[in-house]
Amino acid sequence: MNRIPLRFHLNDAEIGEFIDSGTTLLSLLRDKLGLTATKSGCNQGSCGACTVLINGAPQLSCLVLAARCEGKSVATLEGVSDNGTLHPLQRAFMDGFAAQCGFCTPGMIIAAKALLDRNPDPDRGEVIDAISGNICRCTGYEPIIDAILAAAAEMRGGKRKSA
């Protein structure tokens, strides 16, 4: 076993842990830190359920060795709501029936947040691209796309740009 020390910034906390050097970020989050919002759908990079933000950019935590996060900042769904107040994306997903089984939802919201953080006024095509690495088996994507556009409009404080 290669036990190594790891320090990184996770949501609002500084994390210091000893980890096995082969541990993926996904496994560290779920199995060791108990943050289970981030889902393990395939462990192959092909479903997007494990999407987290690393230094603000979406990455697949199943394909990231935790050891490579040393000194970085990781954001998961747990950090998206503000002290119990849901993020507009979370509310839009609820209001728009954009979650059925909910398994894809954490990855979808993180992927969407990465888009909106950078582009507050995306068009439909940009939303589709933003979630193109995330699979949903239930909803048919349509309500997810609509929810992201609705959240973007709400966050801009204005009306939705005509799609």
Next chain:
Amino acid sequence: MAKQRGRGMASVNYPTGMNLGGDPSQALIHATTTGSFVVTLSSVDLGQGLKTIMAQICAETLGIPTDNVIVDTADTDTGPHCMGTFASRGTHRIGNAIIMAAKEARAVLLEVAAEELEVNAADLETDGKGNIQIKGSPGKSISVLETALAAHFKHGRTISGRGIFLQPRSYPEPETGRMTPATCYAHACTVAEVEVDTETGEVAVLSLKSAYEVGRALNPRMVEQQIVGGAWMGISHALYETTEPYYPDRAHGPVDFNEYLMPGPGDLPKFENVVIERPAPDGPYGAKGVGEMTANSPIPAIANAIYDAVGVRIDSLPITPEKVLRALKAQAA
């Protein structure tokens, strides 16, 4: 470049539930001392929204707010038996079981309230907001919470109910083969529009327009969402999904979700759906099952639309670009 458009339609009659050795499901309901009611099931919510619908049905029957219903589907070892959530049976079978259980619990609820208010239970009604009142004089009332506390601490009664819905086994008549496998059927019709690229065999679904007759839509937004999600799955079965892309040759099967093809968010057609409500006599508040059928009619509708577009009949799924291209080449030869 040649792109040909076509339109196809298909209809589906879908039986609610199934008929193997009879089709039962049970529900148990009890009040807690917080004024909430717990519905215990071993049915499973896998994203179809079972918990929401069951809470609605329970709340409607008991006459309390939906927020005061807790649906517990945690344990199939300890819960009352359910055949399962398949065959589009959940809303109908489990919903009916819940109505039966909730009626029994409601009777006890009103009896205890009657004793507390010193009136006849037959004179009581619920206001749907968590109170029980005397019909015609809402001033005289007791809350469900107070009633639940009184039942537990003063009257020594459980406010509870047992429910089961059994669709009995139907045997075929030996002479005719006639049987009654289901008591209600939902209906739908889908029209698909596609565009076929005649040089590559690629098919794009442009629109899926459907009309659904579902009994009563207990939660219209969820029915709509089931139809959209199901239509997507229908496209997926029609054009993408397979574990054996070269069947009967079993080689080159997919090993991950990249290779196991399904439509992406860039493959969505325009969806248009109409829901028609014709309440089923034996459905819970008139509901039929609108589950699996949503993935059914899009498939033949798409196959028919491809035929309409380019005149080739593909009769095995999924209809891959390769199958279309091979058929087009055979047609030209």
Next chain:
Amino acid sequence: MSVALRAAASPREACRHIARRDARLIAGGTLVMNEINNRETVTASLVDLASLRLRSIKIANSRVTLGAMTSMADIAAHPKLKFLKPVVTAIGGPAVRNMATVGGNLHAEAPYGDLGVALLALDARVTLETARQRKTMRLEDFYAQHRKLGAYLVTAVNFALPGANRFFFTKAIRRKPVSASVVAVAAHLPRKGKRLAGPRIALGAMAPHPIRAKAAETALDGKALDETTIAAAASAATEGSAPASDPYASAWYRREIAPVYLARLLAQAAGQKS
């Protein structure tokens, strides 16, 4: 399984380390980690290239140099590399693009390797280091030889900036907006007057690694890009190709549509309506 991760101290040191059979380089990790998670590999030791400062995009004297650790997202965001945007945004979703690197893409097997297809059409040179020396070779030669090079590490690729409207890329996919290639086609079409001068066509998913469609190039060279020329190039498109069958498409289908996608790309380049 336990995997040791060590930061590469220098390209040479990394090469010395991966000369051991159970050690591998890890760049973006999108392919390596997949294999490790699937337990398809005996890799016990990963040498992390992130420490080597190979993430850079330099443009000087009309030549572009991409450090091996440059990500697809870095390329997509670069204002002078707009011609590569259709290539890199056709790879993975945004998360994969943030991780996937140039160096890794050169090692991705078909149907992956889309950036390599573009780089092959652009006649890119690969700079690599072994434990003993630094070499630069044509990408084409790299594809043919890299398995025989022993322990090496790609540090960069470089290529001449194509002229405006001289580089084209398209990709047939089974799932929109992104999916692995059924076939990928890149074309670099320099012109002298109205005629093509030294066109380069590269195909992806038509062999284990990206290949040039040399017969198609010959059909195009010195010709004006008209319907006849395009038809001739298309009918020569698959010469020398050896596509595989996989869940996306069969070898037969790839051979059938590669000419169609090439013809459409050339028609687009010619500015013709098709």
